Amino acid sequence: xxxxxxxxxxxxxxxxxxxxxxxxxxxxxxxxxxxxxxxxxxxxxxxxxxxxxxxxxxxxxxxxxxxxxxxxxxxxxxxxxxxxxxxxxxxxxxxxxxxxxxxxxxxxxxxxxxxxxxxxxxxxxxxxxxxxxxxxxxxxxxxxxxxxxxxxxxxxxxxxxxxxxxxxxxxxxxxxxxxx
Numbered sequence: 001x002x003x004x005x006x007x008x009x010x011x012x013x014x015x016x017x018x019x020x021x022x023x024x025x026x027x028x029x030x031x032x033x034x035x036x037x038x039x040x041x042x043x044x045x046x047x048x049x050x051x052x053x054x055x056x057x058x059x060x061x062x063x064x065x066x067x068x069x070x071x072x073x074x075x076x077x078x079x080x081x082x083x084x085x086x087x088x089x090x091x092x093x094x095x096x097x098x099x100x101x102x103x104x105x106x107x108x109x110x111x112x113x114x115x116x117x118x119x120x121x122x123x124x125x126x127x128x129x130x131x132x133x134x135x136x137x138x139x140x141x142x143x144x145x146x147x148x149x150x151x152x153x154x155x156x157x158x159x160x161x162x163x164x165x166x167x168x169x170x171x172x173x174x175x176x177x178x179x180x
Contacts, residue, residue, distance in 0.1 A: 001108065002157050003018055003026075003105075003108065003153055003157045003158075003159065004017070004018050004019040004021075004022050004157055005018075005019075006018050006103075006104060006105040006108060007105075008059070008061070008092045008093070008095075008103070008105065009092060009093040009095065010092055010093055011074035011075065011078065011091070011092070011093050011094075016090075016092070018059075018105070021057045021059075022157065023055070023155055024055045024056065024057045024155065025055055025056050025057070025152065025153065025154060025155055025176055025179045025180055026056075026057050026058075026059055026151075026152070026153035027044070027047075027056070027057070027058045027059070027150055027151070027152055027153075027172070027176060028059045028061065028105070028109065028150070028151045028152075028153065029044065029058065029059070029060060029061065029148060029149070029150045029151075030061050030062070030063040030097045030106075030144060030147060030148065030149055031060050031061065031062050031063065031070070031081075031147060031148060032062065032063065032064070032066065032069035032070040032147035032148070033062070033069070033070050033072065033077055033080045033081070034069040034070065034071070035066070035067075035069040035070075035146075035147040035148065037146070037147055037148040037165045038147075038148075040148050040165075040169060041081060041084070041085035041087060042085055043169040043173075044058055044060075044087075044089070044169075045085055045086060045087050045088065045089070047172075047173050047176065048087075048088065048089045049088070051176065051177065051180060052089075054180045055155065055180055056176060056180065057089070057090075058089035058090075059089075059090060059092065060081075060087070060089055060090065060091040060092065061091075061092050061093075061094075061095055061097070061103070062074070062077045062091065062092075062093075062094040062095075063094065063095060063096065063097050063144075063147065064094060065096055065097060065098055065099070065144075066146050066147050069147060070094060070147075073094075074091075074093055074094055077091070077094060078091055097144045097149075098143045098144050106144065108159075109151045109159055109162075110142035110143065110144070111142070112151075112158075112159035113142075113151060113159050113161065113162035114141075114142035114162075115138075115139070115141065115142050115143070115145065115162075115164075116162070117139070117164075118145075118164050118166050119164070119166065119167065121166070123166040124166050127145070127146065127164070127165070127166050131145055131146075145164065145165070146164075146165045147165060148165040149162065149163070149164055149165055150162070150163040150167075150172060151163075152172070152175060152176060152179070154179050155179065160175075160179065161175055163175075
């Protein structure tokens, strides 16, 4: 299978095929409205506004699996994002990214780009310490570790990279720009 064989549910009960985005660079991100990483919406929106006309699509999938940080309805989440961050990129139905009810898309993404660590620095060490208390085996499975994990898909549909929440947003942007 390829990335373009998957669909995503929309808040209104429809389904969107990722094949509609073929030929574009995709950033697929699981988001939350009440997370320490929520301000990344600002940088994601800036990147979208600057690069959308060059072929960037951002796919926002709200998820409430991490400390209940996205408790609202799809409508409330959308209202929060547009009010606080003026987001214009598509937002899909709140969904699971791990476990028995995870979106099939996430099963595929994780099979293509597993967890490789959080990198270095204070934020990376803090994230590793927190996850070590939740799941002692977190380093050895491909699961999404927290909100704002980003997968980048190139124009040919290859899952080119995975950026953990603590990754520098400037590095994400540089990577995306190189694919455009």
